[in-house]
Amino acid sequence: MIEVKNLTKRFGDKLAVNNISFEVSEGEVLGFLGPNGAGKSTTMNILAGYLSSNEGQALINGIDILDDPIAAKKNIGYLPEHPPLYLDMTVKAYLDFIYDLKKVKLPRKSHIAEICEVVKITDVYNRLIKNLSKGYRQRVGLAQAIIGNPKVLILDEPTVGLDPKQIIEIRSLIKRLGENHTVILSSHILPEVQAVCDKIIVINKGNVVANDTSDNLAHNLSSDHRLNVRIDGPEKEVEKLLKTIPGMVDVNPTRMVEKGVHEYVLESREDVDIRREMFKRLSSRNWPIMGLKSSELTLEEIFLKLTMDDVYSHSVALDNKDTGLNNEEVLSGGEK
């Protein structure tokens, strides 16, 4: 459905997108991840025909966006980072305008009414866009993209500025749209991408650094078997005991989470499951386990691991040595 081949875009000297290639098949939802300035929006702008690429090709439904822009654009619904809204228009007038602009052939009234129903803007239908809240504006932007039922939807950070309830609504809406549309979306909210997308592309400094399903990404990157455990007991002795468990590679006490309860990050050999043995030993000393979770890499960590500069990861390693902090904490600290 969407085919991107060796796309390159330069702004002056700055290389915004560097020779990226990927494919999205029909009915797939692709997530675009990357730090600010990574080239996500630029790539989306090229796909939507707003910018031209310096090199390479973008095919929408087999049509090159540069060769036959009008035919290609007929297949695209685009929600840019800033919804392209005319503030001096009412929602009704604006959607009517977009309907005409896209030369949609569907029955006007029922089609627009249906879309308003889907994105839940029916109650602001007759209000001026400049009087709407950010959440509503975002939804009008989404409505604008869906008008005409295009085969491909390109959504640049569709949930930005929404409250948590709206985010969940929009997410489930995108999921539903993904059933009969091809969707590309970008986001900073990583669980969102994980929840909604079939495939994820991580992009950094204009380069694709990962292109896989979200499960595969997590699986490939987590090499160590890591556990996060909270134990009620004296810190030093617990640590000593944990280290005696066969298969244990490393024990890292991190912090006291409540009175007498400490958190530890455990690393064991991949082929060993230490949980049963740990339970037996701790219960024999009467040190209850207050919490246990496997700390497989989250998307946040994958993301950071892939996009972190070498220099940065080096300094993290050094910091860890000095402070005794575990890697995970530094990473999540960096995220904030």
Added chain:
Amino acid sequence: MVAVLRREFSSYFSSPIGYVFLAVFFAFSGFFLYITTLQTGTVNITSVFSQMFTILIFLIPILTMRLLSEDKKQKTDQALLTAPLSLTGLVVGKFLAAFFIFALGVSVMLLYAVVLSAFATIEWTVFFGNVVGLLLLGGALISVGLFVSGLTENQVVAAVGSFAIMMLLMLIDMIAGAIPIKFISNFIYKISFFDKYNEFTVGIFNFASILFFISFIVVFLFLTIRALEKRRWS
């Protein structure tokens, strides 16, 4: 194109710009009508038209300043440029929206002529020749304003920029007169707006002048399209 035209046209009336433009246009043309015909007791309406030249130079930039600059600033150009619409359709739609507002202003001349015809017979062919001239002049100035508006995302810069160019077009005869080299000054006289427009106001319906204004409009619409195209590549 029709969608863009319709939206732009109605947006003139959802902001004060359309009303201000029409009010000022009506006020000045009415004033000139009173001074040049009613007060002096003639029916020669052509001097109203020739006076309007200066007024247009001040008014047209107000009409055109936000046509493209505002889209760029508010990022609404992303909706326009990613829609299945050619750049030509977009630019022509915008041009026609401003032109129709302008034509709405010019239509008041018809009312003046009807009023005058109550007192004396009007030379209708001369009158309509004048209307065509004014419409062509307005169209040419709108195309300049549209082009400048496409170069910036600031309305004020667009207004001042197009005002400067239009002033230059008005003063072009003076500039030509100041150049001692004969063939250069002759060349500059050839692109004089004032001369060509004045022909209409004195009742000469010269096809060369009509063609001049129309080609001027086409050239500037073309330049506007290229300016938008260039933005995509830069």
